[in-house]
Amino acid sequence: MDKEKELQAIIEKQQDKINQYKARLGDIITAYKGLGKEKEALEASLKALNTRPKVKKHATPKGKKENATDSEKQKEEDGQLSKSLTEIKTLSESLTTLSEEKSRLEASYQADRKRLLLERDELEVTVKELSEKLLWERQERGTEQSNYERMIKRWEEAEIEWRRLAASQEERIRSLESRVALLSDSLAAQHALHQRDHGAMQALKERMAELALERVSLYANKPVPREEPPIAEEKEEVKGTVTLPPELAAFTLSSDEKSTESSNKDDKPNEETKVADSTELLEIKNKPLIQEISLLQEKVKDLTIRLHQEEENHRRTEQNTAEIVRLEKEHWERCLAATTSEFRVKTSQLEGEMLRQRQRSLALLDEKDAEITRLRASLEIGATKSGIMLALADGAAGREGRIGGPPLLHHAHEAARLEVELREVRAERRILENQLHDARKEIAFLEEEKKTEVNLLQAEVDRLKRCQSREGAHLEYLKNVVLSYLLTTRESRRCHMLSAIAAVLRFTPEECNRVSKLHKFST
Incomplete structure (x- = not known):
């Protein structure tokens, strides 16, 4: 398909050249015929001038020869008069031919002049249209520039908003992580306390079971008199075995009370009652802690759910932003491609039109140069013979002389x-070529500006693509934090930046301590 178009274009160019050659050949044939007519007229005039006989002076006859020579003189004068009339007629015909050729040349000149004026008007209209198109294109480029600026401003605002949201989310995540850590520590402490209380309660239950077994065995056996030392030893054993927590220290009995109560008959049931009371007190004491632990666990669960929701919203926002950026990029790429193709088509059309106009102007100038050369040559030939022709015309008939002289002078004025x-x-053609050159420069400048804007937008789109994922956002945030750390000179801000870097890179406590120690040592 492309080859057929190229061949069609070549055929059209050759057809245009053939038409130009035909027109020029017709003009050359017409000019050649006119020159042939002028040559024939001039040859006839020269022949008539060269064959003009000289008037001979005869001596005055005397006597008897006067009557014989009168008739001869009359005949000679009649012949000379007929020859002079023939020469005058020939010269008149030559002058008529020259006048016709002059009229034809003048008509051709007037036609060429009208055609050149029309072409000049067409070129002026074309230049005006091109100027209007250029002005319109400049306005369009200005509109596109303002649209680009607004779009870049919107992107910058979206980026600032995104950074602000990312920073707030990071700060919120850090605060939530710190709260979760505090809650974890509190839960660990509560769990340890619960385990300790549980161990104490288990020990008390075991001791109660042992005491119940001993009581059963005591009731089953024969009652024996009780002695103080074994009871004291047993109490000491119970005291050494069961170590109550500090919360139950108020409920312990002194050794005097134990010694007084050991004599009672119901010593073992009182001890069981005390242990049961202590267990109930422990359960009552730990109940608020258990409730607080459950509340904290619910809070941790709620915070985790909210964190997941915030992450999902942030991810959805990033996807929407990426989709908007992609759509805007595709839209502006299509606009750029359409504008570029339109510029190329217009530029090729203007170049072709100017090239054709230049070829026509050069062909016309060549034709006019050849015509001027031909006219100068004919004027030189006419100037060499004008004296003889004017003298002959004045001697023969004043009217023909007056007709023959001035047209040649008028022809010289017309040629000038x-x-x-x-x-x-030629001057107008140079002006048009300069205007075309300026238009090409302006188009090249606009294309360069558009290319620069496209490169900037491509860099912005690449940067936004890098920020689409969470890792890219973290990297972007880390880059900004490191850049701020390297550029700042305030110690408080540097410490804050170090904390942010440690939070983003998830430093361990040992690494944080090492960095803080090194920072303190360097300061």
Whole structure:
């Protein structure tokens, strides 16, 4: 398909050249015929001038020869008069031919002048249209520039908003992580306390079971008199075995009370009652802690759910932003491609039009130069013979002399005026070429500006693509934090930046301590 188009274009160019050659050949044939007519007229005039007989002076006859020579003189005068009339007729025909050729040349000149004026008007209209198109294109580029600026501003605002949201989310995540850590520590402490209380309660239950077994065995056996030392030893054993927590220290009995109560008959049931009371007190004491632990666990669960929701919203926002950026990029790429193709088509059309106009102007100038050369040659030939022709015309008939002289002078004036107008046409052609050159420079400058804007937008799109994922956002945030750390000189801000870097990179406590120690040592 491309080859067929190229061949069609080549055929059209060759057809245009053939038409130009045909027109020029017709003009050359017409000019050649006119020159042939002028040559024939001039040859006839020269022949008539060269064959003009000289008037001989005869001596005055005397006597008897006067009557014989009168008739001969009359005959000679009649012949000379007929020859003079023939020469005058020939010269008149030559002058008529020259006048016709002059009229034809003048008509051709007037037609060429009108055609050149029309072409100049067409070129002026074309230049005006091109100027209007260029102005319109500049306005369009200005509109596109403002649209680009607004879009970049919107992107910057979206980026600032995104950074602000990311920073707030990071700060919120850090605060939630710190609260979760505090809650974990509190839960660990509560769990340890619960385990300790549980161990104490288990020990008390075991001791109660042992005491119950001993009581059963005591009731089953025969009652024996009790002695103080074994009871004291047993109490000491119970005291050494069961170590109550500090909360139950108020409920312990002194050794005097134990010694007084050991004599009672119901010593073992009182001890069981005390142990049961202590267990109930422990359960009552630990109940608020258990409730607080359950509340904290619910809070941790709620915070975890909210964290997941915030992450999902942030991810959805990033996806929407990426989709908007992609759509805007595709839209502006399509606009750029359409504008570029339109510029190329217009530029090729203008170049083709100017090239054709230049070819026509050069062909016309060549034709006019050849015509001027031909006219100068004919004027030189006419100038060499003008004296003889004017003298002969004045001697024969004043009217023909008056007709023959001035047309040649008028022809010279017309040729000079034609040359002046050709100079004006050349000057206008140079002006049009300069305007075309300026238009090409302007188009190149606009294309360079558009290319720069496209590169900036591509860099912005690449940067936004890098920020689409969470890792990219973290990297972007880390880059900004490190850059701020390297550029700042305030110690408080550097410490804050170190904390942010440690939070993003998830430093361990040992690494944080090492960095803080090194920072303190360097300061």
